[in-house]
Amino acid sequence: MSGLSTRQRVLWVAVAVLVLLYALFPVASILATSLKPAGELQSGRFLPQNPTLGAYEQILVGGAQDLFLSALRNSIGISLIATAIAVILATLAAYAIARLDFPGKRVVLTAALGVSIFPVISIVTPLFNLWRNIGLYDTWAGLIIPYLSLTLPISIWTLSAFFRQIPWELEQAAQVDGATTWQAFRRAIVPLAAPGVFTTALIAFFIAWNDFVYGISLTSTEAARPVPAALAFFTGASQFEEPTAFISAAAVVVTIPVVVLVVLFQRQIVAGLTQGAVKG
Amino acid sequence: MASIVLKDIVKKYGDGFPAVKGVSLEIADGEFMILVGPSGCGKSTLLRMIVGLEDITDGDLEIGGRRVNEKAPRDRNLAMVFQNYALYPHLTVFENIAFPLRLAKGTFSQDEVRRRVEAAADTLELREHLDRKPANLSGGQRQRVAMGRAIVRQADAFLFDEPLSNLDAKLRGQMRTEIARMQRRLGTTTVYVTHDQTEAMTLGDRVAVLRKGELQQVASPRGLYEQPVNLFVAGFIGSPPMNFVPGEVRDDVLHLPFADVPLDDRLRSVVGDRRLVIVGFRPEHVEDAALVEDGSRGVAFRADIDVTEWLGSELYAYIPFETNPEVAKKLEELDRELDGEGLRSQVVAVLSSESRVRDGDTAELWIDPARLLVFDPESSENLTRDEEAARRIDAETEEERRAALERAQRREAASGGAEDRERSASARGAA
Ligand SMILES: Nc1ncnc2c1ncn2[C@@H]1O[C@H](COP(=O)(O)OP(=O)(O)O)[C@@H](O)[C@H]1O
Ligand SMILES: [Mg+2]
Numbered sequence: 093m094s095g096l097s098t099r100q101r102v103l104w105v106a107v108a109v110l111v112l113l114y115a116l117f118p119v120a121s122i123l124a125t126s127l128k129p130a131g132e133l134q135s136g137r138f139l140p141q142n143p144t145l146g147a148y149e150q151i152l153v154g155g156a157q158d159l160f161l162s163a164l165r166n167s168i169g170i171s172l173i174a175t176a177i178a179v180i181l182a183t184l185a186a187y188a189i190a191r192l193d194f195p196g197k198r199v200v201l202t203a204a205l206g207v208s209i210f211p212v213i214s215i216v217t218p219l220f221n222l223w224r225n226i227g228l229y230d231t232w233a234g235l236i237i238p239y240l241s242l243t244l245p246i247s248i249w250t251l252s253a254f255f256r257q258i259p260w261e262l263e264q265a266a267q268v269d270g271a272t273t274w275q276a277f278r279r280a281i282v283p284l285a286a287p288g289v290f291t292t293a294l295i296a297f298f299i300a301w302n303d304f305v306y307g308i309s310l311t312s313t314e315a316a317r318p319v320p321a322a323l324a325f326f327t328g329a330s331q332f333e334e335p336t337a338f339i340s341a342a343a344v345v346v347t348i349p350v351v352v353l354v355v356l357f358q359r360q361i362v363a364g365l366t367q368g369a370v371k372g
Numbered sequence: 373m374a375s376i377v378l379k380d381i382v383k384k385y386g387d388g389f390p391a392v393k394g395v396s397l398e399i400a401d402g403e404f405m406i407l408v409g410p411s412g413c414g415k416s417t418l419l420r421m422i423v424g425l426e427d428i429t430d431g432d433l434e435i436g437g438r439r440v441n442e443k444a445p446r447d448r449n450l451a452m453v454f455q456n457y458a459l460y461p462h463l464t465v466f467e468n469i470a471f472p473l474r475l476a477k478g479t480f481s482q483d484e485v486r487r488r489v490e491a492a493a494d495t496l497e498l499r500e501h502l503d504r505k506p507a508n509l510s511g512g513q514r515q516r517v518a519m520g521r522a523i524v525r526q527a528d529a530f531l532f533d534e535p536l537s538n539l540d541a542k543l544r545g546q547m548r549t550e551i552a553r554m555q556r557r558l559g560t561t562t563v564y565v566t567h568d569q570t571e572a573m574t575l576g577d578r579v580a581v582l583r584k585g586e587l588q589q590v591a592s593p594r595g596l597y598e599q600p601v602n603l604f605v606a607g608f609i610g611s612p613p614m615n616f617v618p619g620e621v622r623d624d625v626l627h628l629p630f631a632d633v634p635l636d637d638r639l640r641s642v643v644g645d646r647r648l649v650i651v652g653f654r655p656e657h658v659e660d661a662a663l664v665e666d667g668s669r670g671v672a673f674r675a676d677i678d679v680t681e682w683l684g685s686e687l688y689a690y691i692p693f694e695t696n697p698e699v700a701k702k703l704e705e706l707d708r709e710l711d712g713e714g715l716r717s718q719v720v721a722v723l724s725s726e727s728r729v730r731d732g733d734t735a736e737l738w739i740d741p742a743r744l745l746v747f748d749p750e751s752s753e754n755l756t757r758d759e760e761a762a763r764r765i766d767a768e769t770e771e772e773r774r775a776a777l778e779r780a781q782r783r784e785a786a787s788g789g790a791e792d793r794e795r796s797a798s799a800r801g802a803a
Binding site: 259261262266267268269270271275279283284 | 444
C-alpha cells in the first residue's frame with residue numbers, strides 16, 4: 093500500500109467508506125429499531141428519541157422468552173452438530189481427494205459443486221413431503237441433513253484446496269523418520285491442516301446459522317424451529333401492535349455470535365481463505 | 373551401516389509409464405554413490421524405491437543382505453534429505469532434529485535426546501538456532517537442519533534427493549564440501565541424487581549415470597571422464613561439455629570440420645571400415661598452438677574464433693562449424709537429451725589464460741589425437757574405450773577411497789577421544 097499516491101489513497105478510502113456504509117446501514121437500522129419504544133416505531137426517524145431495552149427484555153426474560161430461547165437453543169444445537177458432521181466428513185473427503193489418486197475423484201468434486209448450485213427453494217417442497225412421511229419433519233435431524241447438503245460441498249472444496257497445498261513430503265519424511273502412517277498424519281499433517289479445518293468450520297457454521305428457507309419450511313413447533321424462522325412468528329403485545337422491535341432485537345442477538353467469532357478469528361479466516369484460494 | 377543391492381529394479385507408474393527399466397547396482401558398505409542424469413530420467417523414483425516411498429514393480433532390493441521390497445519405510449532404518457528439505461514448520465529446529473528420536477518411543481531418555489540433538493547441531497553449526505522455527509531460517513540453515521535430522525540417529529544409510537538444488541551457487545559449493553566431510557567422518561553408506569554433473573564428479577566415490585530409466589555406466593568420476601561408454605555419458609560428464617563433431621574418413625585421414633587428422637594405429641583400428649564417425653574431444657584438450665612447447669605429437673589447425681570469454685584462470689574460445697547432415701540429427705537428439713538449447717553447432721576450446729586469441733581471430737590451435745574419442749554414429753558407442761584402462765582407474769579410485777575413509781575415521785577417533793575426555797573432566801568438575 094505504500095506505493096499509493098495521495099489521489100489513489102483518497103479514492104481507496106472513499107470506496108471503503110461507501111462499502112462500509114452499504115454493508116452496515118441495515119445493521120445500524122436494525123439496532124436503532126430494536127431500541128425504540130413501541131410508540132416510536134412509526135416515527136419515521138432513524139434514531140430512537142427515548143431509547144429503551146424493553147424489546148430485549150421481552151425476548152430474553154419476558155413474554156416472548158419461550159419462543160426466542162427455544163429457537164436459540166435449536167439454532168445453536170443444530171448448527172453445531174451440522175458443522176461438526178460436515179467438517180469431519182469434508183476433512184476425510186478432502187484428504188482423500190488431495191492425497192490419493194482414485195478413479196471418480198473429479199466426479200466427487202463436480203457432484204459437490206452441482207449440489208451446491210442446486211436452488212434450495214426447488215427441493216424444499218419434495219423434502220417437506222418426504223420428511224412428513226418418514227417422520228423427520230420438525231426434528232433436529234430433519235434440519236441437520238439438509239444443512240449438510242449446504243455445508244458439505246463448500247467444506248469439501250475449501251478443504252481440498254487447502255490440503256492440496258500442504259507439502260506431502262512432510263508425511264513421507266515422517267514415515268522415513270520412523271512414523272507409522274497414522275503417526276505421520278497426526279504429527280506432521282494435522283498441525284498444518286488445523287487452520288484450514290478451523291476456517292471451514294466457521295464458514296459451515298455461518299451457513300447453517302443463517303439458513304431461513306429450510307428452517308421455516310421443515311419445522312412447525314418449538315421442537316426444532318431455528319431463530320431465523322422463529323422471528324416470523326413473533327407477535328406484538330396486542331393484535332394491533334407491530335412486533336418490529338422484538339424482531340429487531342432478536343436479529344441483533346443472533347448476529348452477536350457471528351460478529352464475535354469473526355472478530356476473534358479474523359486472522360485465521362483470512363489466512364485460511366487466501367491460502368486455499370491462492371495456492372489451490 | 374549396510375550395503376544396498378539393487379537387482380533388476382523396475383518401476384512402472386500407475387499410468388503405465390516405465391520410469392525405471394531394470395537397474396542393477398551394488399552399493400558397498402560406506403560407499404558414497406551418486407545417481408546422476410538429466411531431469412526426468414528416474415533418479416528420484418529409484419531413490420524413493422530404495423527408501424520405501426514408492427512400490428517396486430519388479431526386481432529385488434536388498435539392504436544389509438536382506439530383501440526389503442515389502443518393508444515399510446520406517447522398518448528400513450534409512451535417513452533421507454528431501455529436495456525441499458521437508459522440515460516440520462510447526463516444530464522448532466530442536467524438535468525437527470529430535471523428531472526421529474521421539475518416534476522411537478522409550479528408546480531414548482530426555483537427556484539422551486538432548487545430547488544427541490546438540491551433538492548433531494554442533495556438527496552442523498546450528499547450536500544458536502535450536503529454538504527457532506524453520507520459516508525464519510535461511511536456505512542454507514534449513515538445509516543443515518534437514519541434514520541434522522538425518523544424522524541424529526544411527527541410520528543404515530543416507531539418501532539425498534538433490535539437496536543443494538535450492539541453494540545459490542556459493543552456498544552450494546560450501547555445502548558440497550560439508551556433505552563430503554560429514555560422509556567421510558561418519559563412514560555411512562550414502563546414495564545421492566543430482567542432475568548436476570559437478571556435484572556428481574566432486575562428491576561421489578562412484579557415479580551411476582541414468583538415462584530414461586536405464587543405467588548407462590557406473591564408474592568412478594575419473595572413469596566416467598576418461599573412459600565414457602557412449603555419447604550420452606561423454607556429453608553429460610564434464611563442464612564445459614565435450615565437443616562433438618562429425619569425422620569423415622577418407623584416404624587414411626580423419627577429416628574434422630576444421631582439422632585433418634592422419635589416422636594412427638589406435639584410430640585406424642577403432643574406425644575400421646566406417647566412413648563417417650562422431651569425434652569427441654574435451655574443451656580443455658585444445659591448446660593455443662603458440663603456447664605448446666612440443667607440438668610434434670599433435671595436430672595444429674587454423675580455426676575462425678567467433679567469441680572469446682576470458683575468465684582469469686582460463687580463456688574460452690567458441691568456434692562455429694558446419695555440421696554434416698548425416699550426424700546432425702544424432703547430435704541434435706543428444707543435445708536435447710542433455711537439456712541443451714540446441715542453438716548452434718560450435719566447438720568450445722578452453723585455452724590457457726595467457727593465450728592472445730581474441731574475438732574474430734583466425735587462430736592457430738593444437739590438439740593431441742590421442743585425446744580424441746571416436747563414437748559410432750549408429751549405436752552411439754564409444755569405440756575408443758579402453759576396458760583395461762577403465763578397470764585400472766576404478767581400482768585406483770577404490771583404493772584411494774578406502775584410504776581416505778580410514779584417515780578420516782582415525783582423525784575422528786583421535787579428536788572424538790579428546791572431546792570425551794573433556795566432557796568427563798567437566799562432568800567431574802561439575803560434581
Ligand atoms: N507419480 C507419478 N506418476 C506417473 N509418472 C511419474 C510419477 N512420478 C514421476 N513420474 C515420471 O517418471 C519419470 C521419472 O521421474 P523422476 O524419478 O522424478 O525423475 P528425476 O528425479 O530423474 O528428475 C518422469 O518422466 C516423471 O514424469
Ligand atoms: Mg527428481
